[in-house]
Amino acid sequence: MSDNTQHHAQASAQPSAEGLLGSLKSLTALMVAIIHNRLSLLSTDLEIAREQLVSVLIMVLIALFSLCFGALLLAIFIVVIFWDTHRLLALGGVTGLFIVVGSICMWRVLRAIKAMPATFEASLEELATDFQQLKSND
Template identity: 40%
Template structure:
């Protein structure tokens, strides 16, 4: 009788050890996935930031030079009309850019979407097994 109890105890201990090992492996995998999500998001944000700064700098210099050129070309005829038209077009372009930026901020994909979907699959799998 002690052999059967000892065998059952050992089997239960092995099952618990296997369960703990599986849980640690699943947790490790999910944390690794979360880490990858964070790294990808950081790289994406940095690439967008650098591209945005370079674009804004180049466009800003180009706009200033083009504005100066237009004002100098029209200095004798209608300088105030040209300055007003340029100011209006810059304000309109700025408002369009602001609207686009606000749209992008509002429609940003959910952070950790991949990790959350995998955790949801894990939870569903556990519910199905029970």
């Protein structure tokens, strides 16, 4: 009877070990799928951020070139108009105007940079959700 009991105990332990191994494989597959999903989301976020950055940089360069060229021509035009009467006043006024406008623009750019949202906001939210779900399962 003791041989039958041992044989029965070994037989019942075998499926449990396979069940444990199967569960471990399932858990590993699930973790790999979650990591793959998050990396895919992160990759998409990076691609969107890169495209936005390139687009913004191109527009900034075009705007800077146009504004600088236009400002230079405007300054020359104003100085030429007042050349005979108040050339120093005209030159000082144009210079002051450029300094004020440049300062205001720089202040707005710095404020906009500080107000920008996190680049990987969606990925970070998903990772936080995953962490909370794993924590609640413990």
